[in-house]
Amino acid sequence: MTSLATNPPGIVPGMEMEVVHSGGTQAPAHPVPPGAVDCHHHIFDPRFPRANSRSAIWGTVDDYRRLKQRLGLSRSVVVSPQSYGFDNRCLVDALDALGEEARGVAAVPLDVSDAELDRLHRHGVRGVRLYLIGDAPTPPDRFIEYARRIERLGWHIQVIAVEGEALVAAEAAFQALPCTLVIDHFGYVPQPEGVAHPTMATLLRLLANGKTYVKLSAPYITSRVGPQSYADLDAVAVALINAAPERVLWGSDWPHTLVISDPKPDDAAMLDRLTRWAPQQSVRHRILVDNPQQLYWKD
Template identity: 35%
Template sequence: MSRKLEGAAPRTRLPARSVDTHMHLYAPQYPQLTPGPLVPPDCPGIDEYRRLQRWLGLEQVVIVQANAHRDDNSCILAALDAFGENARGVAVVKPETPESTLAELHQRGVRGARIMQLPGGAVGLEHLLAVNARVREFGWHCIVQFDGREMLDHVPLLQQIDNPFIIDHIGKFLGPVTPQDPEFQALLKLMDRGNCYVKIAACYESSHTGGPEYADTAALSRALIAHAPERVLWASNWPHVSQSVDNAPDDAVLLDTVCGWIPDQKTLERIFVHNPRDLYDFS
């Protein structure tokens, strides 16, 4: 079964210069590296993603290093070269990554470093401060993903960051959490510091109520948007590698669902255009 890359257009008409802030690309010449997760058998790449962009009405993109490729950023660099100024990248950086490598990554469009405290991640939270210290010199930020049920444990670490950083996937609460629970309230307080962004993405990965409405992650997303819309980002999380191809969400339907959580056009433009353009240095 092939991935759905076209169909009925979304009901939502996205504003010009809308940015997808988190997706992954693969290519046969860049194999899976141990102990990362497997590369999808169909290797969804640049051509497939461009079809998705046309279908959804997207113009610019942030390509995030796939866990399957560990710290070999070759695949995203090739994609950045292909997309040009319409793309930025999030790479895997280690504390010992040479300065010359960081400079090359920056020149080719990388603006962030990935920290992943979940199975398959290449660089975990124990390296966050060291990696952040390296990349902030280039005006980059770290994107951070962990099980949100551990939020209270990680807040002291995250509070040590005084430049921008991003919490992925609505906080990635892998157990049921409500907007009133202390773990989620701690996330809101991080946003209040002024440098913490949260990405509205992959609602299907942590929802316990399920689609198509994802009522539980919808409630969290609405609370984030109401609390600090200036620090919320949207992302497709395409090609949804946590799901099988036949169980992956319909991207047009998912986009409409998420946009239904956004109260008005001004906020939609803030989340899809202004916030990511400021953070990712798009021209």
């Protein structure tokens, strides 16, 4: 098993600097442990035009390296965004540039060839991202077909629900999956209902099956309180961590394409929020280091 217990050369425990598409300049008030992972960010490189011709936000590998340095992170997981469709050239280029300190989650059609899956695996891809609703949704009962395609590689399925209710409707299909499931962005638990919403009960049941992870990422999607605390997500985060601290992940969602106006999210402040959700250092270490190691670097 690959283990990166210390920070790679050039990465220090956090330092003040400006980073494109990130609010603030300060390092986190609470330094992260060596080996800490940002489990959800994107790369948008103008060398690789997007399928839908979007061009409002570009965030390159060099830009992201500055964020990593500011936050003191050691590793990261590059997630293929919807705007690139099934074009994984930008993702692969980013993974090659970041090297062993990065893993990836790709977007592929169900009929993708085994040779292409093998190629992506060699470049560091360890999962496939599917959408429940949106421009190209995958019906929940089709997820198992993807699971069969990726089973031999030990990959997981990462799902973006977009709406909390979509996750509730998909629960039975997800409970039947033979592979690991990773749920983005707090499961899109709607606010202001929060922990009282049926989506929360669904998330907790999925976490209880031992095969599901959830990402504490992009709180601005559902928060009604807004920047920079997004405090209405606190109860949701605490409940998820208390339920399954061994299967919770943290991600920045940089470069925050869903935030189209200022202020931009302060990534250091969002990372510091983890100390409110998990006051025990051992639990934060599990979320930032141990859980990503098990999911993305197990081989």
